[in-house]
Structures are given as C-alpha cells and as structure tokens.
Amino acid sequence: MKTPLRIVIIEDDEIISMGYQTLLSEVDDFSVVNVFSSFDLARKQLEIDAPDVILLDIEMPGTNGLQALPIIKKALPNTHIIILTVFDSPELVFEALTMGAAGYLTKNSNVAKIIEAIREVGTGGGAMSTNVARIVMHSFQKNLDSPLTKRETEILTKIANGQTKAQIAAELFIDPETVRSHVKNIYIKLDVNSKSEAIKTAKAKRFI
Amino acid sequence: MKTPLRIVIIEDDEIISMGYQTLLSEVDDFSVVNVFSSFDLARKQLEIDAPDVILLDIEMPGTNGLQALPIIKKALPNTHIIILTVFDSPELVFEALTMGAAGYLTKNSNVAKIIEAIREVGTGGGAMSTNVARIVMHSFQKNLDSPLTKRETEILTKIANGQTKAQIAAELFIDPETVRSHVKNIYIKLDVNSKSEAIKTAKAKRFI
C-alpha cells in the first residue's frame, strides 16, 4: 500500500478549515495530519508534521500566508504549498508564485479541483484555478500592434537586459553605430529620450 | 436559447481532428463550424466562419500554429485561440502565450478538460493543462537563497529596468553615493564588474 499524502491546513476560518479537513480526509490516499488557525501556531509543529502539501490561507492573524511562504520553503524545502484564498489580485498571485507557491486556488474552486491540485503539486506539478490562469496568461501577452520593427524590438529587449550598445552590436554582428541608429529611431517612435524611459514605456505598452 | 459557441479546429492529423470534431459536436452549446488540416487552407475562410474559439495545432504543413497566432489575432481580435499540441517545451509555451494564446493544452488532456478550457476561454478566461501550469509557475519562482540583501535586490531590479543611479537614488530617497555603494557590493557578491553582467548573472540565478 502506498504511503498517503500528508496534508496540513493553515486557515483561520474554522468553518472552512473544518470543511476542507472533512472532505480531504475522505480521500483514500490523503492524510490530513494537522490543522492550524494561524501560521504562528503552526510554525514549530510543521517540521514534526513534515507534510507533503500545505494548504495555506493568505489572510490570517499574525504572520500572513505570503510572509509565511519563504519561511516554510526554507524550513521544509520538499513541502509543496498551495495558496487557498478568496483574493486573486495580480499582485498577490505574482507575489505568491515568485515566493515559491506550487499552486494558487481561489476558494470558489470545487472540491474535485482542490483534490486534483493537491495530487498535482504532490508530484512536483503546478496548479491554479482558471481565474488565476487568466491573470498569469495576461501577464505574458505582448502588444501585437507595436510601432517597433523586429530589429528595434530585438535591440530594445537586449537594452532592457542591461547590455551595452557595444555588446549588442557584437551579438548581432552589426556595427555599434547601427545599434545607435536603431536606438535613436526607437526613441523617436516611443517619444522618449533615454534608455530608462524607453524601457519603461515599452514595458508599460507591452512592446517588449 | 443561447447562441452556441462557434468552434473551428485547425489540425493536420485527420484522426485526431475527426475525434475532436465528433466529441465537441456532442456538447449542447458547442458548434464546430469548420475543420481545416492547415492554417493556409483556413486563412481565407476564417473571417467568414467567425469562430469564438479556435483549437490550433502547432506542428502543421505550411504556416505553423505559432506563426499563425499573430495573423489570426490581427484578423479576428475577438476570437480566442487554444493551442492544442503534443509539445510542451517552455520555449513553445512562452512563445504561444506572448503571441496571445488564451489557452495551451497538451494532447494528453482528457475531453472534459478540453471542454472546460473552451468554455473558459470563451468567456475571456485562461486555460492550461497541469504540465503547462508547472512550466509557467516555475518561470516565476525566485531563488530564495540569494546572497543579495533586500535593498541590493531592490536596487538591482531597478537597474535591470534601465534606471540610472540618480533616478534610483531619487526614488529611494537616498544619496546617489549610497546607491553606488550598494552596486559595488552587488558586484562583489555576484563576482562581476559591470551592470550587464550583474543583471545577467542575477537573472540566470533568479535573484531578481
């Protein structure tokens, strides 16, 4: 028989917490090993519980979920964390993902979805609810109506990566003067007159 | 009665194409209005078909799916495109998402998942299979063992955004000399001696 997935729930709303606990306990290969109403209460016990997956709320008394994320990741590198919250603002989502969350679910997700997500992150995968997916995907989308040409976009991207004109010229096998020409044209098209403004404008309008 | 979601399938494998067509036609509010074996064949007919959602394969004779993406987006701005392919390399996924794909599914996705994805993108949402979600989420994760301090990370991030030391100093309400100090320390910690190297190294190691 397979060892069950060890799950810990950190959620300050007792009703919700109890609900998850009951529902997840019914899953054969899941084992809810502990439930806490705040991260501060969970902190010391977590290493003993050694969960495979933690369902973590964001809004909590004391240390909130986002603050807890890096602390948990450091103490339990092999534990996968799923953020489970009612909030889905882009800022919170990106913050959670950069801090190492393996999943981000909003609380309107149905049970099947949550169970699927737990299994997924348990095997090193990723999981997010559809509204979170939308936010994440939008963050990738480039503006397809850029006034910049292919070459100009290419060069501005490299500038945004901190490369100097000389380095860019070497990489593209063109003269540094040519790079300067392109840059000047970029400035005109974007109506700016410095590197930083160009990068800022181009990023804001999603040209790069 | 609600108008059904108009779906077009562009897929060169006839067996797969036929399979999707049959399965999706059975869904009440779905209407598969056309099926093409290549984008080049679909091109002119697409505007007439005016689909809400297009299932687009990547590997195809002639114009491939990724090349087709921007063309479709330009011609039919209100049509949502779901990439449906066997490939899931990070490069392909990011390319597809930046070019405006609303969904990215691998062909091992089950039918329920595909139907759910079509409904989701039909209402402006996003959809991706779990393996794609994993790729996307990994791309966000920062290295939590950065040698850089909070301030140093903050400053290096701004440098990576093209800001000059003077601008950074103004934004952080500190002296430009202090910014220089931080930058020098960053260079030492990352073992580099220029802006571009620092950005490159920091990005490669996911410190920023």
Add this chain to the structure above:
DNA sequence: CGAGAATCACCCAAAACGGGTGATTTTTTA
C-alpha cells in the same frame, strides 16, 4: 517600383560608470 527597414559614419558635450578607500549609523540576530 517604392517605402520602410537595416545598415554604417562622423561630430560633439554631458552624463554615467567602475574602482578605490574609508566612515557612520541602523538593524538584525545569535
């Protein structure tokens, strides 16, 4: 064919950079 794109050239002054060295004040943490 003709327009936009990409290429290269040379002028100039101002700004930014990278390196060195040292010091003070907060903040963190063991």
Add this chain to the structure above:
DNA sequence: TAAAAAATCACCCGTTTTGGGTGATTCTCG
C-alpha cells in the same frame, strides 16, 4: 546585550557610454 550585517554617505580618479544632429547606402517586401 554584544557582535555582525546592512544601510547610509563622501571624495578621489580616468574611461566609457549616452543622447543629439545629420546624412548616406543597401536590402527587402508588398
């Protein structure tokens, strides 16, 4: 609470990069 780490500011130096102006040639694609 004492030591360590982080954050702050200062002044030296020579070199590189920047932004602006102006113009010209070649390429490419519809």
